[in-house]
Every structure is written in C-alpha cells, then in structure tokens.
Amino acid sequence: MSRKVVISKTAQKKLENLFEYLITEWSLKVKKEFVEKLDSSIEIIKTQPEIFPESKKGKKLRRCVITKQTTLYYRFNSKRINVVTIFDTRQHPNKLDPEL
Known part of the structure; x- marks a missing residue:
C-alpha cells in the first residue's frame, strides 16, 4: 500500500535551505544526486514504512x-507518511529535540 506523504513546514524549510546550500557550495549536480536519494528513500518509506528503525528521540x-550528513525523521499510519524534519547530523544532537 502506498501512502500519501505530508511534509511539515519545518522539514520543508530545512529542505529549501539544504538545496540552496548544495547549489551554492557544491553544484547543481550534487543537489540532483541528493534529490534522487531522497526520492528513492521516500518511495521505500511509502510502501514499507516500518523498514527503517524507530528513533529513540520520539514516540x-x-x-x-x-x-551520512542527512537524516529524515517521520511518523506513519495506514494512510499517511508525516515527514517531521530533516536533520543535518553534523549538528549537536540536542538541536534535534525542539524540532520533534
């Protein structure tokens, strides 16, 4: 079963900032490669949301x-995948808590 993907405002803003960073500091090619990885991961999540491990950060x-620098956090039910946030793993882990 494929579920509808809903991206939170926090996750949307972080993605926009990440895309801008990738284009400015790296290249359009690097951004496209990241988008392909992101799309592929979301497709897997849509059909098999339980495949990725539960986080210790939230219920x-x-x-x-x-x-290795970017982690997507999500929740799901029978109809939706809720993308909670996108986290840059180079930040201190305590910065993640307010976003959840």
Whole structure:
C-alpha cells in the first residue's frame, strides 16, 4: 500500500535551505544526486514504512539516513507518511529535540 506523504513546514524549510546550500557550495549536480536519494528513500518509506528503525528521540518516530550528513525523521499510519524534519547530523544532537 502506498501512502500519501505530508511534509511539515519545518522539514520543508530545512529542505529549501539544504538545496540552496548544495547549489551554492557544491553544484547543481550534487543537489540532483541528493534529490534522487531522497526520492528513492521516500518511495521505500511509502510502501514499507516500518523498514527503517524507530528513533529513540520520539514516540513512533522513525529515522531514515539519506546520506551520512542527512537524516529524515517521520511518523506513519495506514494512510499517511508525516515527514517531521530533516536533520543535518553534523549538528549537536540536542538541536534535534525542539524540532520533534
């Protein structure tokens, strides 16, 4: 079963900032490669949301590592995937808590 993906405002803002960073500091090619990894991960989440491990950070919260620097946190039910946030793993882990 494929579920509808809903991206929170926090996650949307973080993605926009990340895309801008990738284009400015790296290249459009690097951004496209990241988007492909992100899309691929979301497709897996849509069909098999329980495949990624539960996070210790929140109840029924799961985490999907997109790249070694970027982790996607989400919750799901029978109809929806709720993308809670995108986290840059180079930050201090305590910065994640307010976003959840």
